[in-house]
Amino acid sequence: MNNMMSLVLRTTGYFLLPLLLIFSVFLLLRGHDEPGGGFIAGLVASAAVCLHLFFTDIAATRRLLHIDPRDLLGWGLTLATLSGIPAVFMGDPFFTSQWVEMTLPLLGETKVGTPLLFDIGVYAVVVGSVLAIVLSLAEAEE
Amino acid sequence: MLLAVLSGFLFACIAPVVHGARPLAKSYYGAGWVLAMLPAVLFLWFASHLRSVGLNGEVILNSWTWIPSLGISLSFRLDGLSLLFALLISGIGFFIIAYAGRYLEGHKDQARLYVLLLSFMASMLGLVLSDNLISLFVFWELTSITSYLLVGFSHEDKPSRLSARQGLFVTMGGGLALLAGFVMLGMAGGSYELSELLSQRELLHDHALYAPMLILIVIGAFSKSAQFPFHFWLPNAMAAPTPVSAYLHSATMVKAGVYLLARLNPGLGGTELWTMILGLVGAFTMFIGVFLAVRSTGIKKVLAYSTVMALGTLTMLIGIGTPTAITAAMAFLLAHSLYKGALFLVAGIIGHSTGSKDFMHTGGFRSAMPVTALFAGVAALSLGGIIPLFGFVAKELMLEAVLDAPLFSAVLSTLAVASAILGVTVAAIVGIRPWYGRLAETKVTPHEAPPAMLAGPVVLASLSLVLGLSAPLVQQWLLGSAITAVHGAPVEKNLSLWHGFNLPLLISAVSLVAGLLLFAVWRGFRRATRFTDLLAKVGPEQWYERAMVAITHVSAWQTRMLQTGYLRYYLMIVLGSMVALVLSQMWTYRDSINLLIDVSDLRFYEVVVAGVLGAAVLMAAITSSRLSAVAALGAIGFTVALLYLLFSAPDLSITQVLVETLTVILLVLVLFRLPGFIKLSPTHLRLRDAGLAVIVGATMTLLLLSVNGTQYFDSISSYFIAESAPSAYGRNIVNVILVDFRTLDTLGEIFVLALAATGVLAMIRFRAEDKDL
Numbered sequence: 077m078n079n080m081m082s083l084v085l086r087t088t089g090y091f092l093l094p095l096l097l098i099f100s101v102f103l104l105l106r107g108h109d110e111p112g113g114g115f116i117a118g119l120v121a122s123a124a125v126c127l128h129l130f131f132t133d134i135a136a137t138r139r140l141l142h143i144d145p146r147d148l149l150g151w152g153l154t155l156a157t158l159s160g161i162p163a164v165f166m167g168d169p170f171f172t173s174q175w176v177e178m179t180l181p182l183l184g185e186t187k188v189g190t191p192l193l194f195d196i197g198v199y200a201v202v203v204g205s206v207l208a209i210v211l212s213l214a215e216a217e218e
Numbered sequence: 219m220l221l222a223v224l225s226g227f228l229f230a231c232i233a234p235v236v237h238g239a240r241p242l243a244k245s246y247y248g249a250g251w252v253l254a255m256l257p258a259v260l261f262l263w264f265a266s267h268l269r270s271v272g273l274n275g276e277v278i279l280n281s282w283t284w285i286p287s288l289g290i291s292l293s294f295r296l297d298g299l300s301l302l303f304a305l306l307i308s309g310i311g312f313f314i315i316a317y318a319g320r321y322l323e324g325h326k327d328q329a330r331l332y333v334l335l336l337s338f339m340a341s342m343l344g345l346v347l348s349d350n351l352i353s354l355f356v357f358w359e360l361t362s363i364t365s366y367l368l369v370g371f372s373h374e375d376k377p378s379r380l381s382a383r384q385g386l387f388v389t390m391g392g393g394l395a396l397l398a399g400f401v402m403l404g405m406a407g408g409s410y411e412l413s414e415l416l417s418q419r420e421l422l423h424d425h426a427l428y429a430p431m432l433i434l435i436v437i438g439a440f441s442k443s444a445q446f447p448f449h450f451w452l453p454n455a456m457a458a459p460t461p462v463s464a465y466l467h468s469a470t471m472v473k474a475g476v477y478l479l480a481r482l483n484p485g486l487g488g489t490e491l492w493t494m495i496l497g498l499v500g501a502f503t504m505f506i507g508v509f510l511a512v513r514s515t516g517i518k519k520v521l522a523y524s525t526v527m528a529l530g531t532l533t534m535l536i537g538i539g540t541p542t543a544i545t546a547a548m549a550f551l552l553a554h555s556l557y558k559g560a561l562f563l564v565a566g567i568i569g570h571s572t573g574s575k576d577f578m579h580t581g582g583f584r585s586a587m588p589v590t591a592l593f594a595g596v597a598a599l600s601l602g603g604i605i606p607l608f609g610f611v612a613k614e615l616m617l618e619a620v621l622d623a624p625l626f627s628a629v630l631s632t633l634a635v636a637s638a639i640l641g642v643t644v645a646a647i648v649g650i651r652p653w654y655g656r657l658a659e660t661k662v663t664p665h666e667a668p669p670a671m672l673a674g675p676v677v678l679a680s681l682s683l684v685l686g687l688s689a690p691l692v693q694q695w696l697l698g699s700a701i702t703a704v705h706g707a708p709v710e711k712n713l714s715l716w717h718g719f720n721l722p723l724l725i726s727a728v729s730l731v732a733g734l735l736l737f738a739v740w741r742g743f744r745r746a747t748r749f750t751d752l753l754a755k756v757g758p759e760q761w762y763e764r765a766m767v768a769i770t771h772v773s774a775w776q777t778r779m780l781q782t783g784y785l786r787y788y789l790m791i792v793l794g795s796m797v798a799l800v801l802s803q804m805w806t807y808r809d810s811i812n813l814l815i816d817v818s819d820l821r822f823y824e825v826v827v828a829g830v831l832g833a834a835v836l837m838a839a840i841t842s843s844r845l846s847a848v849a850a851l852g853a854i855g856f857t858v859a860l861l862y863l864l865f866s867a868p869d870l871s872i873t874q875v876l877v878e879t880l881t882v883i884l885l886v887l888v889l890f891r892l893p894g895f896i897k898l899s900p901t902h903l904r905l906r907d908a909g910l911a912v913i914v915g916a917t918m919t920l921l922l923l924s925v926n927g928t929q930y931f932d933s934i935s936s937y938f939i940a941e942s943a944p945s946a947y948g949r950n951i952v953n954v955i956l957v958d959f960r961t962l963d964t965l966g967e968i969f970v971l972a973l974a975a976t977g978v979l980a981m982i983r984f985r986a987e988d989k990d991l
Contacts, residue, residue: 156964
């Protein structure tokens, strides 16, 4: 990847990376009402990490992630599956969505529900699978 | 009752923590005793129902809805039969877990053993308490899986893995038959609840599906309970650690098949077919089991084959189905669990304290381990059916039931008498051989076992004696209601130690003498019957081996046929079948299909976008440079995204753009690994591919046009639009569908995504390794 190193890419990359990641979380959270959601947000986050990969190297990107993307796959699937369980305890069929509405300072009227948990699971699976493939392809390249 | 079942799974979760905690530094820490408290508490809880359920014959029902749309619920039932099994499972479970704490002390995987034993106990309790066929089946399969993991406990050892797999294949194969049988039973009876099914005896007997469903259920029960021709997996399952063999493969799991037959007896039993299958197969299994037991010399093998005999006896008695036979079955079940549990634990002690695993290397251990010897002797007396042990009560009843059997009495009696004689020999081998005679040379100096290991044999063997002496009380408090549950109506048959001088007693006496004589010439007997080993070469275990080889061959053959490894053939097969299916279906419904072609509101920019798309497609197909092909594909992707946006699908459009972007990244990563971009196929093959592509495209066009113009059902979109905000708290319908209305679909998709990623990872990894070589 060294031949792809360029000062411009690296400088803009360090600015863009946090913005893109925040944007992906924004897409994830607003997904239930506006265009967005776990799948799209996961793709944005993966693209952001790929950008990081292009202006640094694999080792740096793995350090950035802190977690092996393969583990993300497992955690995402677990979280998505677990999000169906609260319904059982409320006497509803498995995966019936459960919502809690509350008023928070700054945010105002906010709703939190099991579909959000599920969407976070989707997010993790998407990020995990894209990055697992990209990173190991990049490793095989070297 | 739900808690009683689930607590085992919960304890299994915390077992590793309990095992890992070491409050007293490195000294011996009784994690086994701590974990054994759960079965102890469960035992006491079940025992507290002895008065209501056992004595007064009440039935306790609990139900939770599970999948109401399919009539599946998590319902539990505690009646005499469940109570008897639940007491055995939790009671013996207590000793087993305490014993395992000592037996495998210091083993690196001991925590795993606890987890599996507790999960097994929970599954087994669920099985005997279930009142719903489907939940019963789920627990049934759970016991097979835990058994598989327990038999394969020493997974670094190849024979152990093979035995585990054999047990799994046989019991799971039977499980499939059982599921089919259950579905038929549920259809015939109109319910999956046992309490409703069992009261419809006439309806079930006269149903057209009676014979098929009976045979399927019986196959399931036979495979689990190791009846001929499935008996071979049980002795092989002895690869498991001894506490596991004692618990699963003697006292509890293998009795699941017997339990099921007993449970279904009021609904399905009593026909000639039932008596014929169960009676004859059971009797034959009984004989072959005890015969092979006498032929074997491995301590656990002998015990395993004698378990096969016991299971055969139980099946036969349930098949006979007379009140005496049912009484005998329940008594025998209790007797066998007690003495066989004790003897297996003794076998473990012999292995642990002396290192011997074969009767040929035992003898004279009595002086070194007096307590073990004493209680092994008591248990062996019960196995041999000697007065005043509980085994005697059971055996007398068994002989009486066989002699009075309404069908096949002569055959059954002959086999039963032969088995009784050989049974005494087995008892003598177990009860005399290791303890008396010349002291055998052993790897370890014989020494007495620690209390945690002695507790089980001592209590279980003593119970054999105490229950024998108080037989009428046992019937009153425990067996009576179990017999009622199996027979479907109260039974006037009294259990007692002394029945007076009658034919069964005479047979017992004769078989005692004959059995002991046979023991005296044991070595000679085994030599004289060596010819039977030839039969094993054509026996069921060979069928199993052949079937396994055949399955491997068939899958290798079909893989060779279907999996060419060339992407183009896969694509051709997939696209070709899609076209064929769609076109044939459209042809069938050709009269009701309207092709809607309406270009009146076509906008100028739509034409432009379509033109760009068409041009990009052509470019991708005919270009001679890889880079321009990639660029053309990218153009196609982004134009499609634009189309989505124009037709107000922003989510789809964003996704498409992102996927295109990532595709470019992936292409960059693999571009240099691809071979040169040259013409690989001759013109006529390219024409064939072009033809296929055009046909697929035309089919899709036709399909879309007809979908637009034809409506068979009301569209569901209006429901989604109406319900999205009020009931799913979301205004983005696409997302609401994904994460709420159709969560299960999405869950399936992300599982597929994760699997695909794993597959790609494996492929990349293998390629990388190939390179290194």
